[in-house]
Amino acid sequence: MTIAAPAPRVLADALVRPSTLLRALAADAALVAVGAGLVAVLAQVIVPMWPVPITGQTLGVLLVGASLGAVRGAASLALYAGLGLVGLPVMAPQTDGSHITGLALLATPSFGYVIGFVVAALVVGRLSELQWDRKVPRAIVAFVAGSAIIYAVGLPWLAAVLSTLGVAQGPALLTATLQAGILPFLLGDAVKALIAGALLPLAWAGVRAVDRAKRD
Template sequence: MTRAASAYPTLSRTLAPAHGLTRDLLLILGGAALVALVAQVEVPLKPVPVTLQTLAVLLVGAALGWKRGAASLTTYLLAGAAGLPVFAGGSAGLAKFAGPTGGYLLSYVFAAALVGWLVERYALDRTVRGTALAMLAGSVVIYAFGLPWLGATTGLKGQALLNAGLTPFLLGDALKLGLAALLLPTAWAWAQKK
């Protein structure tokens, strides 16, 4: 017997179970706004800055589920492409997608969708270990898109590419993953008491 694709409700569906277009739009816009807000917390590093975006991307995917998570990050990218200063350091515009961070930006939709799918399918956001696994999978997607794009736009290869687009972020990603692994199960414990 197989489990349905959305066997487990997301945190947002548990806290606000009423269905409706308005509710979904507010959740999608709220997720995009959260990513835009934390993108402004930036440690300038070239060619890829250190931000809290990835934490927000993965949390949005887990909290909203794969469809609304992907829609939220698509909204975020469209807002930035349209010129709203939502990307790291208040930057915006289509040129960001052609630059060294373009692959990372585009990965956000897929990372949020994967984390959301894992949460809906396996309830990985309810335990520290499960949340860590879901967030790790989302992080792999981000690097799978980001590193090749970074290499293609900068000409970096091999160890130089890893030193520019992966190594400086590993400790921060581990800390963000740990934070998410604590936040989501805590939120679930709180939601179950309501």
């Protein structure tokens, strides 16, 4: 079955334009896998810290969500989480270089952020489908929103783990959670949002330039 090529909704649609339904499904599966692989690679770019390390994951999540759109972006990050849960060493390494894998990940302080990745990719992907990734100011807003979602999901998980470990209780738990789970990352995440906010509009400008050249 041949399918008509609709106007691209997100960057992946502009770069990958399969001509049949079967090829479209195969392309979607490949894009989801590549997105998960990109985040896994960036997870290895790490500044070791406890309980949550600084990594390149957030940048990957923003780019994957924006490039693939809501469904494929969320599926890609769900695949990434699933790969870790089934035992593959795709998450950020520990301070000694080892990887926690399998169901043990559920007890780690940072796994809440991984769950947040899925939600963030869904939201950023949807905003990209609404063309928020075409211009720098709106793209930055979308990516800041994605980063905020990761914190919104990750911080309660971190607090629960810190409480279980006896690190802090009561009012001190809130302070410990913010100090460990958000304050060290604000500057880096702002830089990542700026980078992603510049890259996506630049990529779209390149797509438009190529399309104009093909028509001329």
